[in-house]
Amino acid sequence: MLKRYLLITFILIIIGIIIFIGYLEFTNKPFEEFSGTRAFEDVKYQVRLGPRTLDSEAHSRVVDWIVGELSTEGWQVETQEAEISGQAITNVIAKRGEGTPWIILGSHYDSRPTADRDPDPTNCDKPVPGANDGASSTAILLELARVIPRRIDGQIWLVFFDAEDTGKSTGTGWANGSEYFVSMLEGKPDQVIVLDMVGDKDLNIYMEGNSNRELNNEFWALANEIGYSQFIQIYKYDIIDDHIPFIKAGIPAIDVIDMDYPYWHTISDTVDKVSAQSLEIVGITVQKWLEQYSIIKNSTN
Structure with missing residues (x-):
C-alpha cells in the first residue's frame, strides 16, 4: 500500500x-525577431478584403480579423465604439503588462473613401485600396503582437485607430478615432509611436515636424545605428495624423510616416507598391526601440 x-x-x-x-x-x-514576410501577408489579406471604409463589409471583417489575431497571441483585447459626425467608428485596443513604462504603438486601419488625389478625375470618387496607407502599419502592429513576449517590464498597448482617413483637404475631419481615444484615456502614457504609410518599396522616412523632438531624435538615431539609412534625420513635413491628439494632450508622441509616396490617396495604392523589406525595417526598429527602452528583453543577449 x-x-x-x-x-x-x-x-x-x-x-x-x-x-x-x-x-x-x-x-x-x-525572443523572436520581426518578420517582414509575415507582415506582408497581412497587408495582402487586408487588401483582399477590399477598401476598409466606414460602414463597409470589409471594414467589419477587418475589425473581426484584427481582434482575432490579437486574441490568438494572448493580448487583452477590447473594442472602443463611438459615433462621430453621424458615423459609427470602432477602435481596437490590445493591452499587455502593467505598471510603467507605459508605451502605446498606434496605426489607423481604415482606408480613404475617396481617391481625391488620383490623376484621373474619373477615379476621384472611388475608394482607395490602402495597401500602404492603412494596411502596412496595421500589419506591422499585428506582427509586433506576435513577437512581443507575453511577460514584459511595464505595459504596451497596441491601438488600431478608425476614421483617420476621412478628412477633407481643408484639414478638418482627420484622426477622428485617435481623437476620441485620447479624450477617453485615463492617465498619460510615457511614449507614443504612431506608424502610417511605412511599407513603400522606395522607403524614405523623414522626421515629422509636429512630433516630439526628443523621441524623434532617439528613434531615428537607433534606426541609423542599426544600419537603416531609410530613416533620414531631416525634418520635411508637418502632418495631421493620429499622433496629433496625443501631442495636444501633452503626451510625447511621434509620427513615423513616409510621405514621399506618389500613390497617396489614389486607386494605385496597391499591394505591388509595398515590400516585405520595408515592413521589416520599420518593424525591427520599433522592436529594438522597445528593447532599448527596457520594456522587453532579448533573451539571446
Missing part, C-alpha cells in the same frame, strides 16, 4: 513539473 502511495505521489509531482514548465514556456516564449 505504501509503495502504491509513493508511486502515485511521484507521478503527481512529475505531472506538476511538466505543467509548470509548460506554463513558463507559454508566458515567456523565446
